[in-house]
Amino acid sequence: MTFFGTAEAAVSAALDAGARYADARVMHRRYESMTARNGEVDELTSDESAGLGVRALVGSSWGFFAVPDMSDQAARHAGRRAAEIAKASASVAGPALDLIKSQVSTASWASDCEIDPIGVALADKGDLLVATTRLMQEHGADLAESLYQIWDTEKWFVSSEGHRIDQRIRECGAGIQATTIGDGQTQRRSYPAGRGQYGTRGWELVHSLDLLGHAPRVAEEARALLTAPLCPAGETNLILGGEQMCLQIHESVGHAIELDRILGWEAAFAGTSWLDLAQLGSLKYGSELMNITIDPSIPGALGSFGFDDEGTPAEKRYAVRNGTWVGVLAGRDSAAAAGLDYGGSVRADGFARLPMVRMTNVGLEPGPHTLDEIIASTDDGVFMENNRSWSIDDKRLNFQFGCEIGYEVKNGKLGRMLRNPTYTGIGPRFWSSMDMLSSEIVAWGTPNCGKGQPSQTGHTGHPAAPARFRNVRVGVRS
Amino acid sequence: MTSELTAQVLDAAIKAMPGAQIEVKVDRIQSALTRFANSFIHQNVDEDTIRVGLRVHHEGRTVSVSTTQTDAEALAQRAGAMLPLAPLDPGWPGITAPTSLHEQSIVDEDTRDCTPADRAALVQDFVQAAGGLVTAGYCRTATWSGFYLNSAGQQLTAAATDSAMDGIARLDGADGVARYASARLSDLEGAALGEQAANSVRAQGDPVELPPGRYEVILQPAAVADILNNFALFGFNGKVFTEGRSFAEPGSAQLDPAVTIYDDPTGPAGGVSFDAEGTPRGRMTLVDGGVTAGVTHDRRTAAKAGVASTGHCIIEDSWGPMPRNPVLAPGDTNLAEMIARVERGILVADFWYTRVLDPRTMALTGLTRNGAWLIEAGEIVRPVRNFRFTQSYVQALEPGNVLGIGSESIAQPNRYEFVNTSAPVLHLRSWNFTGGASG
Incomplete structure (x- = not known):
């Protein structure tokens, strides 16, 4: 079954009501999740969300309306309503707004999926989660948790320029977490990441994680952290594991290169960016080892798609090349406002949300080293892995991140375990201090990126690998 | 229509899963948000959506299903199909016994009937009151209607309204902020908030960095x-x-x-x-x-x-x-x-x-x-x-x-x-x- 007719009716009604451009997305998303806690299933949820969202451009002003009804009558009403809202926007109008040219496509695309994740028996999925929590309890966890999440999204996109694209994107992932409770403190270990690992893949992704195999270690480390020495305070060499590098990229590069932030469109909430468009192509963002790509075409990564939600085909481009800032995440209107000629990074979190600039897969290209080589070549430093807390200012410059676990590095070897490891820095200064980068790239998935008003949750991917940074301030505490 | 839908879902679920503990909640949200940046409205959204939630506990197992669609039979069938496959839930706490509301939330007609033009007018007031400074923020209104029914006889109906304005005025890299939330739209004063934000940022010139x-x-x-x-x-x-x-x-x-x-x-x-x-x-x-x-x-x-x-x-x-x-x-x-x-x-x-x-x-x-x-x-x-x-x-x-x-x-x-x-x-x-x- 397709819903092109519904979307076309909405677009047509918006044009009839005065829009000079309109697009519509019919989206049908099935979501399933399960959590287990201390040997029992805690929650099993199945959600279905389906409806139509219409965007209308009247003059230089936008309007958007969404309904959960896919009838022809509802679609026409939604199109007219979007145009009416756009006319209201024009009462507080800005500069002339246009859209950059887009390749008009009639296409169909689907993500790779070997094992349909919703089709896997609930009992099997539940048994896996429950077993991991029992194992973590047996190995010292006071609170043992596990979860999986699955999204199966179909969308039909139509624009007044002639786009007609349908896509099916299946995403899933899972993770485990052990918490231990001590005297006035809690400690936590997770695998593969705090909320798990996710991708545009089927249940084969979860099989590949071997959650049961990692459960004992995770619990034992959480227990050991309660009595581990505190991460010392001071400046030192910092080695970050790949999962923490994912967070570092997401927060201090991914959000900073969002063009809507750079243009001030997110100023009141998410914030702006320290980046100035006048310096695109010349600004030094980091060391020569820093090569960051924007690539929604990576098979299986969480930020992958065939076309973004404006109908722009997925295409790889550089954001940072040899340490120099060269690209942004953009949409058709923001690109036009900035005088750029590419978009391709606009997505909506469901039918009822306005498409906006979002990260796709923003990540590092591999470096020349391995983690073992990085540790072996470090006389004195701290290794940190797995994000526990993250905070960064509204210009995406000043950050303080906490990890679940740290280790001393002395004379080229890992030493004592350290608890409450934190580090802080200023984005470009920090990235400029990166002097070793591993080739061991993993495309981490972040399923919980918040942005926008009303709030939207984005799914982003981040190819990342361990790296070393010089003279970083660590061990900040209350 | 939503109260009937709530009853339809409960009936369909009872038929599909006789003897189960069943609860149904239907929420209708009419929500609109007018967003501005660089002193103009750049995003302006409105939605009228329904979410139907059904939770069932039967023979030791629990499932929660929800949808934006209004097909009661389909939702009950989905829950029924999932239930036997769901893992056991020994911690199930049971469903709520019949009881009445403590107090109704506020429902304000002006907020419920607010138009895109009304929100744009509040934004205009904020922008103008900032006296030429660059401004950004939003004005939001929402109306909720909620219906709850369960198989133990609990039945609740309520509604509420929400409005909010949140904005900044910008000057020389600094921002001044003003925010207000109320169940009543008439409590939002765009001009007063814009002036407050502007006064705040004008007091931020030439800041110094102090030691930690x-x-x-x-x-x-x-x-x-x-x-x-x-x-x-x-x-x-x-x-x-x-x-x-x-x-x-x-x-x-x-x-x-x-x-x-x-x-x-x-x-x-x-x-x-x-x-x-x-x-x-x-x-x-x-x-x-x-x-x-x-x-x-x-x-x-x-x-x-x-x-x-x-x-x-x-x-x-x-x-x-x-x-x-x-x-x-x-x-x-x-x-x-x-x-x-x-x-x-x-x-x-x-x-x-x-x-x-x-x-x-x-x-x-x-x-x-x-x-x-x-x-x-x-x-x-x-x-x-x-x-x-x-x-x-x-x-x-x-x-x-x-x-x-x-x-x-x-x-x-x-x-x-x-x-x-x-x-x-x-x-x-x-x-x-x-x-x-x-x-």
Whole structure:
């Protein structure tokens, strides 16, 4: 079954009501999740969300309306309503707004999926989660948790320029977490990441994680952290594991290169960016080892798609090349406002949300080293892995991140375990201090990126690998 | 139509799963948000959506299903198909017995009938009042209609309205902020808020960077709201509490005697009067004169704690049952009097990106945003650049650390409709600033 007719009716009604451009997305998303806690299933949820969202451009002003009804009558009403809202926007109008040219496509695309994740028996999925929590309890966890999440999204996109694209994107992932409770403190270990690992893949992704195999270690480390020495305070060499590098990229590069932030469109909430468009192509963002790509075409990564939600085909481009800032995440209107000629990074979190600039897969290209080589070549430093807390200012410059676990590095070897490891820095200064980068790239998935008003949750991917940074301030505490 | 739909889903579920414990909740949300940046409306959205939730417990197993569609039979069939495959749920707490609402939430006709033009007019007022400064923010209105039915005979119906305005005025890289939330649209004054934001940013010229360290602080309502929201999330949250990760010890004098905190969905800021399990929610005291009075529960965490649900369930939310409308009870002083008593300290407009390092101690890191000023010898002497802090929120409010609470409470909007925080200015003995804007 397709819903092109519904979307076309909405677009047509918006044009009839005065829009000079309109697009519509019919989206049908099935979501399933399960959590287990201390040997029992805690929650099993199945959600279905389906409806139509219409965007209308009247003059230089936008309007958007969404309904959960896919009838022809509802679609026409939604199109007219979007145009009416756009006319209201024009009462507080800005500069002339246009859209950059887009390749008009009639296409169909689907993500790779070997094992349909919703089709896997609930009992099997539940048994896996429950077993991991029992194992973590047996190995010292006071609170043992596990979860999986699955999204199966179909969308039909139509624009007044002639786009007609349908896509099916299946995403899933899972993770485990052990918490231990001590005297006035809690400690936590997770695998593969705090909320798990996710991708545009089927249940084969979860099989590949071997959650049961990692459960004992995770619990034992959480227990050991309660009595581990505190991460010392001071400046030192910092080695970050790949999962923490994912967070570092997401927060201090991914959000900073969002063009809507750079243009001030997110100023009141998410914030702006320290980046100035006048310096695109010349600004030094980091060391020569820093090569960051924007690539929604990576098979299986969480930020992958065939076309973004404006109908722009997925295409790889550089954001940072040899340490120099060269690209942004953009949409058709923001690109036009900035005088750029590419978009391709606009997505909506469901039918009822306005498409906006979002990260796709923003990540590092591999470096020349391995983690073992990085540790072996470090006389004195701290290794940190797995994000526990993250905070960064509204210009995406000043950050303080906490990890679940740290280790001393002395004379080229890992030493004592350290608890409450934190580090802080200023984005470009920090990235400029990166002097070793591993080739061991993993495309981490972040399923919980918040942005926008009303709030939207984005799914982003981040190819990342361990790296070393010089003279970083660590061990900040209350 | 939504009340009929609720009954249809319950009937369909009873037929499909006879003998099961069944609950149905239908929420209709009409929500619109007019957003502006660079002093023009750049995003303007409106939605009219329905969400139907069905939760079933039968033969030891539980499933929750939901949809935006209105096909009762299809939803019941989906739950019925999933149920036998669901793992066992020995912790199931049962469904709510028949009971009535404590109090209705506020429904305001002007808010319910608000048009895109009405919201645009408020934005226009904000922009014009900023006197040519660059502005950004939003104006939001929402109407909720909720219907709950379960197989034990519990039946609740309620409605509520929500409105909010949140904006900044910008000058030379600094921002001044003004926010207000109310169940009544007529309480939003775009011009007054725009003027407030503009005045704030005009007072931020030529800021200096101060060294990190412990400073006495006066926190304006936006910053106090962040403290309350984190107490809600990590302190008064029944899930965190039953897992042993909360600081809260009911009955203990854990905070300063000046501190009284309650949750109030029926106050002027608005809220919803029952939860996803059909448990009524009313005003609830969380801290009474510094003594921790209780935490919020859903049926599952309440069963674990051996108490009754307080009506704070959010199905499909892994964070747990937490206060949705926390209020710090006003004191008897004001900002001017507080400033006059400070020998050396910092006035903070707002906090940003606060994240917990340890929920047990409520140690958080974050930054100041939208203005900070140095106070010396009882006067504001100059603006300062943003600080990063790493601070235990519990420690900040411990006995002896609260030096004053303002007498006027300002309702602050949350990113979600019908969630808000009401707070006056707050004067604290010490705040641990661990870094400056430059690192």
